[in-house]
Amino acid sequence: MTPEETVSYLDAKLLKAQRHLRKLDAYYEGEQPLRFLALELKQEFGERLAEMVINWPEMVADAYEARLDLTGFRFPGSTSNGVDVDEADADVWGIWQDNDMDRQAPQAHLESIALGRAYAIVGARGALVQGPPGADGDADDPFDEDTDSPLITVEHPTQCITEQDPRTRQPVSALKRWKDADGVQRATLYLPDSTRHFVRARRWVEQDRDEHRLGVVPVVPLVNRGRLLKHDGRSEFASVIPIADAANKMATDMMVSGEFHAMPRRWAMGMAREDFEDEDGNEISPFEQIAGRIWAHPKKPGEVAVGQFPESDLAVFHNTIRVLAQLAAQLAALPPHYMSFTTDNPASADAIRSSEAQMVKRVERKQTGLGADWRRVMAIALRIRDGEGWDKRARRMKVVWRDASTPTVAQAADAAVKKRQQGITTLRQTRIDLGYSPEEIRRMEEEDDLEAARDPVRQIAAELAADRPVTPPAEEPETAGVG
Structure with missing residues (x-):
């Protein structure tokens, strides 16, 4: 082409x-x-239905990126x-x-x-x-x-x-x-x-x-x-992604249930719509599905009766989201404590x-x-x-x-020092194993040379550690006698 x-x-x-x-x-x-949500529900609630997003994809991507240094x-x-x-x-x-x-x-x-x-x-x-x-x-x-x-x-x-x-x-x-x-x-x-x-x-x-x-x-x-x-x-x-969609749907349903079912709802029998007025005398509707409103039925012969519906338990949503979190963690190979569904006892x-x-x-x-x-x-x-x-x-x-793993600083230092003491690694490799950057290692070596220049014994030890030929210490200049 x-x-x-x-x-x-x-x-x-x-x-x-x-x-x-x-x-x-x-x-x-x-x-x-938002997925898995009935179209009728979206149309009924309109803008009042806000999406509840549990952003597991972001957590998965960030968890892997954080270990790539x-x-x-x-x-x-x-x-x-x-x-x-x-x-x-x-x-x-x-x-x-x-x-x-x-x-x-x-x-x-x-x-x-x-x-x-x-x-x-x-x-x-x-x-x-x-x-x-x-x-x-x-x-x-x-x-x-x-x-x-x-x-x-x-x-x-x-x-x-x-x-x-x-x-x-x-x-x-x-x-x-x-x-x-x-x-x-x-x-x-x-x-x-x-x-x-x-x-x-x-x-x-x-x-x-x-x-x-x-x-x-x-x-x-x-x-x-x-x-x-x-x-x-x-x-x-x-x-x-499909599990995250399901979790977001369950979380949104949980918020809707919290609005309409988890809070007690009162009802009244034998009362009509016109019996409900606001503080200015304006008629209000008792049939609107908003927390705190009363559900009422028109008047019929007999006494007026009032009562309250039992509130709903949201545990079913909690358990479902927990199971979905476990499935997401398994597919993404995330440790259990990343999703916070482990027991209270620390591992x-x-x-x-x-x-x-x-x-x-x-x-x-x-x-x-x-x-x-x-x-x-x-x-x-x-x-x-x-x-x-x-x-x-x-x-x-x-x-x-x-x-990529998460060893503690003490564990990493202990392993590196033991390798050095056993002669398995050099001093430079030990510093590399401890995670120091090339510039930091270079500055350490410059400081080692300065210290060795001031101390002949340290100079010999540093050259032996670096596998360099030993340089004999400079002789002190003779001082002329005072006559």
């Missing part, structure tokens, strides 16, 4: 996917319509393209921080979990990356002047789409489509050798292009639960860890998939920045994640 045909094809594919994505987004935001990158071996591996690690982490990925990456993870996928786009900073200069508001960013790092952005799946090669499973083309503040529809087409920018009038018209000659599409899908024949991923709460730490095992394993699977995606993003970023051939070590670098 020509570039114009490719834009039209991907545009149609994106529009087709948007309906389902907007539905999932509405469920995450708690804006979904990327903490660094590690190159294999001792050097990368002749550069010390520690410096290479810090170099990649610098690109990550230059792009504010500490904030962007969690957003990408959340969109991927909630909607099934998100996207990361890599390009040269200051070049035509997302559109013509000024089209996306990033061309004149003053912070860009202080860095030569490539530009990395994360994109929402309602604005971005890819077409994959069935053999390599990698994108062969990608499209980002958006509408600017003036209402003009714009699109950027990403191809292996060029990036082309289009504007829509009656059809898509190319405005400009960037011949980057990368050989790959600089767009990486971040897919959640992708399958062999379903590359676009699946929302983590897709199976919870032990071992019991809590056991209940989280299935969820932790799912998160670790996500770390593996997302790690491969972020590794590809950073490999493309290094290729764009250096302008040379691909660094094979960058393609094999390790993405470091924070532990």
Whole structure:
């Protein structure tokens, strides 16, 4: 296909996917319509019937995203393209921080979990990356002047789409489509050798292009639960949606019952409508279904009788919602204490860890998939920045994640220290296991060197701990005698 045909094809594919994505987004935001409710009931109560939304989809997505914390990158071996591996690690982490990925990456993870996928786009900073200069508001960013790092952005799946090669499973083309503040529809087409920018009038018209000659599409899908024949991923709460709809319906019914049945209702026999007046003498209707009103029957021969209906118990709604919560927790692999339907006795730490095992394993699977995606993003970023051939070590670098389980700080520290004492790990690896960032570890090592310089014994111990050759302490300069 020509570039114009490719834009039209991907545009149609994106529009087709948007309906389902907007539905999932509405469920995450708690804006979904109420299901299982009789149409007659809606018509009778009108605006007085407010929807009661228990937003379990949001809770499921947030619970998984909260355990996905990327903490660094590690190159294999001792050097990368002749550069010390520690410096290479810090170099990649610098690109990550230059792009504010500490904030962007969690957003990408959340969109991927909630909607099934998100996207990361890599390009040269200051070049035509997302559109013509000024089209996306990033061309004149003053912070860009202080860095030569490539530009990395994360994109929402309602604005971005890819077409994959069935053999390599990698994108062969990608499209980002958006509408600017003036209402003009714009699109950027990403191809292996060029990036082309289009504007829509009656059809898509190319405005400009960037011949980057990368050989790959600089767009990486971040897919959640992708399958062999379903590359676009699946929302983590897709199976919870029908149960959430049922829970919202039961919660709404509970509120209606609380209004009309849980409060005592009085009745009167032998009294007509005209017997009821307000304080101004105006006739009021006793038949309106509002709490506190009296139900009455017209006059008949005999005495007037009054009474009260027994109020309804709402426990049936509580129990139903509780069962639905248990089903949702089972499908989403959430621990029981997340849904708060456990007993009053607090569970032990071992019991809590056991209940989280299935969820932790799912998160670790996500770390593996997302790690491969972020590794590809950073490999493309290094290729764009250096302008040379691909660094094979960058393609094999390790993405470091924070532990997906919930060990206490004392437990993590105790395990790390014991490994260090037994000689299983080095001091640097111990600090990595404790969750310190590369920058924090670097500062600790600088402080270790300063302390060692002031204390020869500590210098020898630090060099032994780091497996470096021991440097003999500097001799004290001879002091000339006083004659």
